[in-house]
Amino acid sequence: MSLIRIEHVTGADVADTVASADFAVLPLGSVEWHGPHLPLGSDTILAEGFASELSQGDWNAVLYPTVGLTAVPGQTRHYPGTVAVRPETMVDYLSQVLLGIANSGFSRILLLNAHDANMSTARAAMEWVSGESPVSLLLANWFQLVPWSDTTELLGDVPTRGHGGAFETAGVLAFAPETVKLDTVEDLPPRPRLTTADHVLVESHPAPWRGWSGHISVVNEPGAAEIRRKAATRLRALVTEWLERPEPESPRTGTSSQVSDSSPESSGRGRNG
Structure with a gap:
């Protein structure tokens, strides 16, 4: 069981590291205004925090540097400190990054995301790369790992899931409490959701x-810790289930991506390769 940072791998060890790994991890964050109570890097803190939770599990994984400057919604683009990348630029960039990781020998890549706007650009890049290389690409959004019903149980019967709201604030609090300033804001109830x-x-x-927007007053440390625990547990369960799936075949020929010599050294694949 290990989680190895790719930056720490020497050139001499690359082949062995890739061969012994079950998957690569690419965290996705942002630099974006989340209100006066949260840091600009909230999404990056969450993506990297949950990536660290993957050090617990029956696998070997290689962690790539976080993609931290990304596309952001128009709703936050003009707020102080936000750095916005055009969506089409992000799709092109992520496509090249993912293809580079796949070409390094990884047949499974986990995109661990904490920024809502990354969902569309990541999905588009994943679809493109899946037609270029035999690879299994899994996008896991941390905010989808905890059911809404659990959030209500932990934080109360008020809207909590909005941008910079109680749920996201609790997540950042669980990983980096020193960056959260709960006393700088009052509750700002969001508009009701469409429910049809x-x-x-x-x-x-x-x-x-x-x-x-959100009800920051309901955030508390025990609830934050439980949200982190629940999300991390479901993340590890999701990865476990994913690793049990067969590897994809070549997108061009419909045949197995494995070479005739099935040893890790020749195939460039880990335990599930």
Whole structure:
């Protein structure tokens, strides 16, 4: 069981490191305004925090540097400190990064995401790369690892899942309490959600939105710790299930990506290769 940072791997050890690894991990964050109570790197803190939770598990993984400067919504793009990358630039960039990781010999890549706007660009890049290389790409969004019902149980029966809201604040508090300033804001109840069906709603500035909204007063350390525990447990369970799936075949030929010599040294694959 290990989680190795790719930056610490020497050139002489690359082949053995890739061969012994079950998957690569690419955290996705942002530099974005989350309100006066949270750091600009909230999403990066969460992505890297949950990546560290993968050090517990029956696998060997290689951790790549976090993609921290990403596309952001128009709702936060003009707030202080936010750094925005155009979505089309992100799709191109992530496609090249993912293809580079796959070409290094990894047949499984976990994208560990903590930023809502990364979902669309990551998905587009994943779809492209899956047609270029035989690879299994899994996008895990930390905010989807904890059911809404659990959030209600831990934080109360108020809206908690908005940008910079109680749920996200609790997540950052669980990993980096020194960066959170709960006493700098009062509750800012968000607009009610549309409830008829699942949907995507994009609005420029849905007042009383201030680049964040939520009931910060319900955040507490025990609840934050439990949210972290629940999300980390489900993340490890998801990875375990993913590793049990057969590797994908070549996108061009529909045949196995493995070479005739099935040893790790020749195939460039780890335990599940």
